[in-house]
Amino acid sequence: MEKKVILILVDGMRPDSLSLCEHTYISTLLQNSSYTLCAKTVMPSATLPCHMSLFQSVEPTRHGVLTNTFTPQVAPIDGLFEQIRHFGGKTAMFYDWEELRDISRPGSLCFSCMASPQNNKEGLHKTLQITKHALFEYLPKENPDFVFYYIGLPDGIGHTYGWMGEEYLSAIRESFDNIEQIINILPKEYRILITADHGGHDRTHGTDLKEDMTIPLICHGAEFPAGHILPQISILDIAPTITKILGIPENQNWNGKSFL
Numbered sequence: 001m002e003k004k005v006i007l008i009l010v011d012g013m014r015p016d017s018l019s020l021c022e023h024t025y026i027s028t029l030l031q032n033s034s035y036t037l038c039a040k041t042v043m044p045s046a047t048l049p050c051h052m053s054l055f056q057s058v059e060p061t062r063h064g065v066l067t068n069t070f071t072p073q074v075a076p077i078d079g080l081f082e083q084i085r086h087f088g089g090k091t092a093m094f095y096d097w098e099e100l101r102d103i104s105r106p107g108s109l110c111f112s113c114m115a116s117p118q119n120n121k122e123g124l125h126k127t128l129q130i131t132k133h134a135l136f137e138y139l140p141k142e143n144p145d146f147v148f149y150y151i152g153l154p155d156g157i158g159h160t161y162g163w164m165g166e167e168y169l170s171a172i173r174e175s176f177d178n179i180e181q182i183i184n185i186l187p188k189e190y191r192i193l194i195t196a197d198h199g200g201h202d203r204t205h206g207t208d209l210k211e212d213m214t215i216p217l218i219c220h221g222a223e224f225p226a227g228h229i230l231p232q233i234s235i236l237d238i239a240p241t242i243t244k245i246l247g248i249p250e251n252q253n254w255n256g257k258s259f260l
Contacts, residue, residue, distance in 0.1 A: 001089055004190045005242050006147040008182070009054075010175050011047060011097070012155030012205065013196035014163060015216040021172040025180045029194075034224035037216050039233040041198050045205050045212040047155065048099050050197035050235060055079040055103045057239040057254035070102040077253045080146070080239040081108040087248040089145035094135050096127035097152045111138060117156070124153040125174070132178050136185060145246060149182065151175045155200070163200040163211070183220070191221030191245050195238065221245075223260055233259055 015037035018026050042053045042060055048068040049060045056063050056079040064071045081091050081104040092111040093104065101114065115130040117123030128151060135149060154171040161167040183192055194217070201211040217233055223245060236256030243250045244258040 001145040001246050001248075002189065003245050003247065004143075004145050004147075004187075005245050006149060006182070006186065006190055006192055007238070007242065008149045008151070008179055008192065008194045009051075010151045010154055010172070010179075010194070010196050012158045012163070012198060012200045013172060013175070013216065014199040014211065015214055017154075017164065017169060017172045018216060020164070021169040021176070023173045023176045025176055029180075029183075029218060029220065030227075032226045033218050033220040034226075034228040034230050035216065035218040036230040036233050037214075039195070039215045039217045039230075039235065041196075041213055041215050041235045043208055043213070045198040045207065047097070047197055048102075051100060051103050052079075054195075054197065054235050054238055055081065057236045057251070057256040059236070059255065062255075068099055070099065076105070078251050079103065079105075079108075080242060081105070081148075083239075083243060083248065083251050084108075084146050084246065085110075087246075089246065089248070090142065091146045091148075092138060092142070092144045093148045093150075094131040095148070095150035095152070096124065096131055097150065100150060110144065111142065113138070117152070124156045128153055128174070128178060132182065135182065139185075143187075146242065151178065158200045158205075159203055162203050163205075191219070191223065193238065193242070194218040194220075195235070197235075230259060 052063045052065045096115045113134040115127035157171040196215040205212040240250040240258040
């Protein structure tokens with residue numbers, strides 16, 4: 001495929017953390033991208049349901065995953081990974097939360113790297129580096145058409161210390177340290193989308209509070225004018241937009257719409 005996409009998802013990243021974490025690269029990235037700080041996720045605003053909705057572009061009531069335990073579908077929908085593979089694309093996934101293995105069906109991934117955090121305080125910091133280095137090694141050799149890169153650190157810190165405290169904001173800064181490094185090594189044919197699955201409040205999420213339901217979306221590449229504020233966006237719209245960039249059809253069962 002002539003154009004390629006990397007989707008970077010920062011678990012539990014609230015839009016207001018982007019300014020409050022005071023990472024200098026974020027303002028530069030926003031100035032050179034199209035973005036919104038008011039995109040909406042789905043209910044329940046929990047990690048696996050939100051990811052399933054992102055990749056299958058349907059509400060949880062359709063894909064049937066309502067908790068962080070995967071439930072096989074009676075009538076499965078081809079999601080983003082499956083759609084790309086169906087049209088001959090090469091896909092890869094880098095992550096550190098094992099439950100995400102079910103967002104792709106067997107045979108739809110060309111490569112995956114899952115780094116286990118081992119349930120200790122430093123685990124998610126280490127896995128962030130492991131998956132980044134695995135991406136750095138894989139990408140120039142294999143030149144995949146679509147990459148999903150997941151950062152679990154802020155969500156883990158949010159549940160432990162609370163959303164929007166210094167520990168959480170430090171996790172957002174560390175996440176963007178890695179995002180900046182990734183963007184700087186990407187070949188020019190890659191478009192970058194950065195988003196979250198949900199926000200959070202106190203030490204939790206999953207409710208319909210705006211703090212849980214509102215997510216950022218940053219889109220960087222030739223199709224996205226610098227400094228442009230995106231219109232009303234749902235997490236369901238991300239998969240159709242990615243297929244639009246790649247030049248392949250969206251799945252007819254998807255409910256989201258491309259915002260290009």
